[in-house]
Amino acid sequence: xxxxxxxxxxxxxxxxxxxxxxxxxxxxxxxxxxxxxxxxxxxxxxxxxxxxxxxxxxxxxxxxxxxxxxxxxxxxxxxxxxxxxxxxxxxxxxxxxxxxxxxxxxxxxxxxxxxxxxxxxxxxxxxxxxxxxxxxxxxxxxxxxxxxxxxxx
Numbered sequence: 001x002x003x004x005x006x007x008x009x010x011x012x013x014x015x016x017x018x019x020x021x022x023x024x025x026x027x028x029x030x031x032x033x034x035x036x037x038x039x040x041x042x043x044x045x046x047x048x049x050x051x052x053x054x055x056x057x058x059x060x061x062x063x064x065x066x067x068x069x070x071x072x073x074x075x076x077x078x079x080x081x082x083x084x085x086x087x088x089x090x091x092x093x094x095x096x097x098x099x100x101x102x103x104x105x106x107x108x109x110x111x112x113x114x115x116x117x118x119x120x121x122x123x124x125x126x127x128x129x130x131x132x133x134x135x136x137x138x139x140x141x142x143x144x145x146x147x148x149x150x151x152x153x
Contacts, residue, residue, distance in 0.1 A: 002041075002049040008103035013083045013113060016060075017106055018076040022050055028069060030076055032062045036091065038078060052099070057086040085110050 006021040018038070025042040032038050036059050041051035056078070064079030080086075090096055 002051045003044075004052050004097065004099040005040075005042075005050045007052065007054075007100045008106075009089050009100065010103040010106035010108065011086060011089075012108060013085055013110070014080055015064075016056070016078045016080065016086070016089065017103065018078065019103055019106075020074040020076065021072070022074060023072045025050070025069070025074060028067075028074060030065070030067045030074075032060055032065045032078060034059055034062060034081070036060055038076075040074075040076075042074070052097075054089070054100075055091045057088055057091050058082065058084075 008019040008021070010017045020040060020042075022042055022044060024045040026045075028040075028042040030038075030040050036056035037053065038056055038060070039051070039053045041049070044050055059081035061079040061081055066077045068075045068077075088096075089100065
């Protein structure tokens with residue numbers, strides 16, 4: 001009997017990203033068909049079989065689908081046939097299977113896509129202004145001569 005790996009998904013107007021959580025997978029097979037059928041199968045580290053098939057919301061371009069195999073997961077980039085935002089991942093309006101979840105780390109809303117397109121890729125994006133752990137009394141202040149005078153320093 002086969003099992004289902006956890007699948008995280010996110011989208012952009014031109015592609016859907018599927019991250020399949022399956023450490024040290026072997027015999028990986030990914031198939032995509034133009035009408036939107038996406039199939040995955042692999043063997044887990046202990047020889048158990050993992051697979052799933054998804055009927056995606058819209059049509060896709062199989063030649064434009066890329067797969068990157070890492071140590072902990074498999075990332076599939078699925079190119080949409082037509083640019084645009086899908087209402088959901090799957091064609092069916094039913095609630096998706098429990099192993100399919102939104103990838104909030106890669107999620108982008110329609111209105112945010114243009115502003116994010118100039119940033120680094122999803123893998124190496126960093127938060128601007130993130131606290132690096134070092135704090136002092138002047139955190140967040142600009143050091144310009146006029147501001148120093150205005151503060152009374």
